[in-house]
Amino acid sequence: MATIPSHNLLLPNPTINQSAHSLSFKPHSTLLNFPAAVTRAVSRTDGASISSRLEPVEKYEITAAEDVRRRDREAKETKSLRDTWRKIQGEDDWAGLMDPMDPVLRSELIRYGEMAQACYDAFDFDPFSRYCGSCRFTRKKLFDSLGIFDSGYEAARYIYATSNINLPNFFSKSRWSKVWSKNANWMGYVAVSDDSEATRHRLGRRDIAIAWRGTVTQLEWIADLKDFLKPVSGNGFRCRDPAVKAESGFLDLYTDKDTSCNFSKFSAREQLLAEVKRLVERYGDEEGVDLSITVTGHSLGGALAVLSAYDVAEMGLNRTKKGKVVPVTVFTYSAPRVGNIRFKERMEELGVKVLRVVNKHDVVPKSPGLFLNEHAPHALKQLAGGLPWCYCHVGEKLALDHQNSPFLKPSVDLSTAHNLEALLHLLDGYHGKGQRFVLSSGRDPALVNKASDFLKDHFMVPPYWRQDANKGMVRHTDGRWIQPDRIRAEDHHAPDIHHLLTQLHHPS
Numbered sequence: 001m002a003t004i005p006s007h008n009l010l011l012p013n014p015t016i017n018q019s020a021h022s023l024s025f026k027p028h029s030t031l032l033n034f035p036a037a038v039t040r041a042v043s044r045t046d047g048a049s050i051s052s053r054l055e056p057v058e059k060y061e062i063t064a065a066e067d068v069r070r071r072d073r074e075a076k077e078t079k080s081l082r083d084t085w086r087k088i089q090g091e092d093d094w095a096g097l098m099d100p101m102d103p104v105l106r107s108e109l110i111r112y113g114e115m116a117q118a119c120y121d122a123f124d125f126d127p128f129s130r131y132c133g134s135c136r137f138t139r140k141k142l143f144d145s146l147g148i149f150d151s152g153y154e155a156a157r158y159i160y161a162t163s164n165i166n167l168p169n170f171f172s173k174s175r176w177s178k179v180w181s182k183n184a185n186w187m188g189y190v191a192v193s194d195d196s197e198a199t200r201h202r203l204g205r206r207d208i209a210i211a212w213r214g215t216v217t218q219l220e221w222i223a224d225l226k227d228f229l230k231p232v233s234g235n236g237f238r239c240r241d242p243a244v245k246a247e248s249g250f251l252d253l254y255t256d257k258d259t260s261c262n263f264s265k266f267s268a269r270e271q272l273l274a275e276v277k278r279l280v281e282r283y284g285d286e287e288g289v290d291l292s293i294t295v296t297g298h299s300l301g302g303a304l305a306v307l308s309a310y311d312v313a314e315m316g317l318n319r320t321k322k323g324k325v326v327p328v329t330v331f332t333y334s335a336p337r338v339g340n341i342r343f344k345e346r347m348e349e350l351g352v353k354v355l356r357v358v359n360k361h362d363v364v365p366k367s368p369g370l371f372l373n374e375h376a377p378h379a380l381k382q383l384a385g386g387l388p389w390c391y392c393h394v395g396e397k398l399a400l401d402h403q404n405s406p407f408l409k410p411s412v413d414l415s416t417a418h419n420l421e422a423l424l425h426l427l428d429g430y431h432g433k434g435q436r437f438v439l440s441s442g443r444d445p446a447l448v449n450k451a452s453d454f455l456k457d458h459f460m461v462p463p464y465w466r467q468d469a470n471k472g473m474v475r476h477t478d479g480r481w482i483q484p485d486r487i488r489a490e491d492h493h494a495p496d497i498h499h500l501l502t503q504l505h506h507p508s
Contacts, residue, residue, distance in 0.1 A: 361403075
């Protein structure tokens with residue numbers, strides 16, 4: 001598809017406010033200031049961020065852009081998230097909400113995408129750090145440390161996984177001899193919406209959110225995949241149907257553990273199930289308050305999101321003591337295929353709703369199962385259905401195209417096409433098939449270059465601009481520059497995790 005010419009750029013109105021339903025994730029550290037000569041800015045938080053060095057926009061084009069934004073504002077005013085959250089969570093498989101794009105759904109997709117992005121922003125990737133592979137912030141200060149104020153969520157539990165599996169290009173390890181953990185990586189978190197009236201008014205329910213860490217740009221982990229399906233029942237899942245299969249590498253990452261490690265002596269699966277059970281028991285039968293479970297992740301984290309959502313539903317953890325069914329929804333971004341067609345069918349039987357957001361130029365959502373997948377002729381799928389290489393995507397797909405954005409380079413680079421910040425940028429400008437790209441919320445396009453070189457050069461946003469001050473080094477009182485000690489990482493598991501897992505008939 002041809003790139004939209006730069007003179008057709010339609011810049012958002014900087015005076016537009018977020019609607020009342022949106023939980024604005026506003027990383028203050030991501031604001032970039034530009035020269036006064038810049039004529040118009042795009043920012044989620046103010047009018048002093050990225051702007052255009054393009055030719056003046058024709059008056060009728062500006063009017064068209066304002067019409068799009070006015071339409072979105074009017075739509076949000078007539079229906080709020082608190083009144084429509086079940087549809088936004090996929091009650092009707094998002095029928096009629098993606099084309100044209102429903103503004104409330106767009107806001108929620110961006111919000112949950114930013115929850116997944118928080119896993120990257122909080123992760124210590126630096127091999128010269130003693131804490132490489134861990135979260136840089138304590139659980140209670142996670143969102144505030146990222147500049148995500150008033151999110152309405154509290155991180156309830158961190159999730160760790162053992163790195164002693166065959167995914168060497170996914171895990172990060174320190175070069176130090178003495179480190180926080182030699183065999184574990186931080187994988188994400190479980191959060192729950194708080195008790196504030198403002199949060200309940202926005203969401204219309206209480207929400208348990210699970211966010212999984214994936215991969216920012218490095219795609220070498222794809223080559224590490226065994227590309228081999230195996231029955232989930234062999235990894236302790238409750239499913240007794242041997243025909244329900246998932247990719248073996250994803251299963252290993254989710255279920256393996258290292259009993260000698262304080263962080264991964266319980267598998268990521270056990271940590272997650274125990275925490276979800278605790279939260280559902282605590283909040284599932286609240287008087288007059290509905291509950292939802294939303295799982296999100298990007299890239300490999302999206303695969304874990306699908307797998308864990310299936311597991312939660314298969315284990316019956318989305319049923320309260322009084323028998324109420326809690327809806328389970330998955331929002332993935334640039335995620336690969338996870339299982340076979342029987343896995344897909346079983347998720348549908350369990351009522352798990354999945355919405356996949358992808359860039360059509362990204363190779364990861366096309367893997368594994370490049371040839372044997374849901375697009376193969378029916379006769380071939382029938383013949384190959386039992387093979388360990390026949391994969392099938394789950395749920396609905398929202399396909400975006402970075403070549404429709406006037407902000408992004410039209411070239412197809414494998415790593416940039418897979419970038420999560422770029423995908424959230426595309427969501428912000430998407431209004432439906434064939435409709436012009438108009439940024440809706442004012443989400444700052446400079447965020448795209450936070451960990452990539454995807455913005456067009458004339459925006460003058462440096463690539464890979466996000467980094468810690470002095471790479472985390474601080475000056476000691478004696479004048480030397482050192483790596484400071486961090487507050488001890490949270491290596492404790494819930495004191496009653498054995499009891500909770502026993503109740504789940506899952507031996508620890």
